[in-house]
Amino acid sequence: MLTFRTATLPRMVWRGPILVLLLAAAIGRPSLAQEKPKFSPKSSPAAKPSSTKPVADPALIDQQGYQDILGKYRGKPLLVNFWATWCEPCRDEYPMLNELAKKYAPQGLRVVGISLDSDGEMILVRRFLARNQPVFPNFRKRPGKEEQFINAVYAKWSGAIPASFFYAADGRLIGQIIGESTRDNYEAAIRTLLASGAADTPGTPSGSMPGHE
Amino acid sequence: MRRVSIVLALCAIAAALGFWRVASQNSAPAAQVTVGSKVGDLPFTTLDGKPASLYHFAGQHGTLLIFVATRCPVSNDYNQRMAELARDYTARGFAVIGVNANRNEPPEEVAQHAAEKGLGFTILKDLDDRVADLFGASVTPEAFLFDTSWTLRYHGRIDDSRNPANITTRDLRAALDAVAEGKPAPVAETKAFGCTIKRLPRS
Helix, strand or coil: CCCCCCCCCCCCCCCHHHHHHHHHHHHHCCCCCCCCCCCCCCCCHHHCCCCCCCCCCCEEECHHHHHHHHHHCCCCCEEEEEECCCCHHHHHHHHHHHHHHHHHHHHCCEEEEEECCCHHHHHHHHHHHHHHCCCCCEEEECCCCHHHHHHHHCCCCCCEECEEEEECCCCCEEEEEECCCCHHHHHHHHHHHHHHHHHCCCCCCCCCCCCCC | CHHHHHHHHHHHHHHHCCCEEEECCCCCCCCCCCCCCECCCCEEEECCCCEEEHHHHCCCCEEEEEECCCCCHHHHHCHHHHHHHHHHHHHCCEEEEEEECCCCCCHHHHHHHHHHHCCCCEEEECCCCHHHHHHCCCEECEEEEEECCCEEEEEECCCCCCCHHHCCCCHHHHHHHHHHCCCCCCCCECCCCEEECCCCCCC
16 A cells, blocks of 8 residues: 655665566666676677567657647646666666556656667667667657756756656646666655645646647 | 545645655765865875875866766766866866766776776776765766865866767866966856766665
């Protein structure tokens, strides 16, 4: 059953089976492996997921595109995750986020991924998405104007990834997870996010911008 | 069901209390050293395990610290640029040091990487993340430029593009040029996307 603790002190519970799943997922991830020189650059065929059908290239977005996404999802609790193929902890967390997106979709959670890969990394991006088969849409930040983009998302953010931002149904940014984190942290944050949506009167978002594309 | 609603209500109250932040165990704490503030002497460890101190690396015009990594592709994209910076500005009276605060990159690996990439500047380990925490350093590469009074004059990126072909502003060089002349950096604080510094887990 749900037990609640404050989001700043997420509970640490041993979740053996989940860890096993995460490990399995981690083995299955692409070896993009500049960060892991000791591993063979060849993928492990045993752990390769059976479905590696291509996923459409993520659409490029700029700062305005980001605002458009937030507008489009207004009315739903939204988790935005920033990732890149060059970011090892991002790669580690991505399968877990995909599972959480599936798990909490019935409760209204929406998830959007935003890649910070450069144009030259698109081959890796395609491979990464094909292997992970995300159930949520992914975009890619158009390279350039990093600082403005970072500050527009959240002024106190340094630009370090992984980073996730949690938007309530009314569009308010209510929390963030910056740096690598645990499934427990994410679940606690998602529950808080979903509860924040429940607190609002349905149909009366406080924001005035309709913001649909 | 009733219990769920109570829990949800409690969550709602907690959420209503305001913006929350899940500080993951490895995220950067708030910086205690900000642009314009002075820093005291700080301990480092050399790559062969000896104690070292920040004040030992005092340049004629100031000291540049860059947080670096061996396994971060962003930091690695800057290897050549950092080597050039160190060569150019050591000659102009700055001390240039790299700081590795990543728990997963042991000193031997850092030394080998620096030799292979021809970085050409001293790299120190920040073994307990003390300096990274004090500075609020969170990504690699991330630069901190001090003048001779150990006042922070610039904090941020090296330039505005990982891809050298797309650089439009070289913020760190501009700051170094200014500080060399005793002037404030044109832009004293910048941000860039980068790999998180792999900090020690906090208890």
